[in-house]
Amino acid sequence: MGFLSGKRIVITGIASNHSIAYGIAKVMYREGASLAFSYQNNRLKERIEKLSTEFESNIVLPCDVSDDKSIETFFVKLSATWENFNGFIHAIAYSPPSQLQGDFIDVVNRQDYAMTHDISAYSFVAMAKISRNMLMENASLVTLTYLGSERAIPYYNVMGTAKAALEANTRYLAYSMGRKGIRVNAISAGPIRTVAASGIKNFKKMLSYYKESTPLRRSISLEEIGNVAAFLCSDLSSGITGEIIHVDGGFNITAINIEGE
Ligand code: NAD
Numbered sequence: 624m625g626f627l628s629g630k631r632i633v634i635t636g637i638a639s640n641h642s643i644a645y646g647i648a649k650v651m652y653r654e655g656a657s658l659a660f661s662y663q664n665n666r667l668k669e670r671i672e673k674l675s676t677e678f679e680s681n682i683v684l685p686c687d688v689s690d691d692k693s694i695e696t697f698f699v700k701l702s703a704t705w706e707n708f709n710g711f712i713h714a715i716a717y718s719p720p721s722q723l724q725g726d727f728i729d730v731v732n733r734q735d736y737a738m739t740h741d742i743s744a745y746s747f748v749a750m751a752k753i754s755r756n757m758l759m760e761n762a763s764l765v766t767l768t769y770l771g772s773e774r775a776i777p778y779y780n781v782m783g784t785a786k787a788a789l790e791a792n793t794r795y796l797a798y799s800m801g802r803k804g805i806r807v808n809a810i811s812a813g814p815i816r817t818v819a820a821s822g823i824k825n826f827k828k829m830l831s832y833y834k835e836s837t838p839l840r841r842s843i844s845l846e847e848i849g850n851v852a853a854f855l856c857s858d859l860s861s862g863i864t865g866e867i868i869h870v871d872g873g874f875n876i877t878a879i880n881i882e883g884e
């Protein structure tokens with residue numbers, strides 16, 4: 624019996640089988656969780672319906688997190704099958720492509736800043752707020768963040784500021800929801816080649832620098848992120864909330880890589 628058996632978890636943010644959320648779903652299924660899936664729009668519907676069969680799930684519903692009505696409808700429809708549930712994975716981020724290409728001061732503007740923060744940071748709070756009456760007492764919420772929140776990383780730009788807000792949201796939600804026994808944590812993942820990541824200029828360069836410089840001298844896998852997400856949604860982590868856990872092979876503890884000739 625897996626350590627998530629009996630848990631019902633909502634998985635957001637699958638765009639393909641390279642998505643971090645897909646890796647998380649795989650591990651959660653392995654550990655016995657029942658899963659429900661959301662997809663952003665009709666373009667992804669068929670693909671997510673097909674992927675969900677791998678996890679023996681027939682709960683696949685649309686949810687565009689830029690719209691409170693869409694989030695509300697998602698949870699109302701979910702409640703027809705699940706009256707309550709044990710948590711969700713928020714694996715969603717978006718910034719207009721131009722924001723992830725140039726120099727921060729040149730490309731940043733009010734409109735794109737607001738959109739990036741709305742979809743990549745506020746949506747975590749919106750999902751928690753709208754679903755709170757369906758969340759069980761020991762529920763666990765997990766979001767995905769990146770080191771660009773703590774350090775200035777070329778081309779990550781406004782997404783870095785949104786991830787900083789997302790991490791602060793994690794702490795405020797943890798404090799606010801803790802009195803009901805609900806835990807809220809974030810995983811700061813090392814770089815993984817996904818649709819979202821490929822929008823960041825020089826992402827391949829980032830990945831190879833990371834592989835050479837990280838203490839483990841390799842990239843991390845979807846399964847390694849999935850294992851930590853599953854742990855955070857399980858009772859094994861019952862004393863942990865408000866944390867940002869780095870699953871990055873230790874990259875965040877390093878400074879400069881001066882090895883070599
Ligand atoms: P991905 O492209 O596979 O997933 C991003 C998801 O966000 C997609 O499924 C997309 O449909 C969804 N999304 C975007 N706008 C949405 C909206 N308005 N409503 C609903 N869904 C929306 O990429 P990924 O890398 O798996 O990203 C998942 C999370 O992991 C993101 O928060 C990302 O910032 C974070 N992350 C990624 C990396 C990396 O290197 N790939 C590293 C650290 C953190």
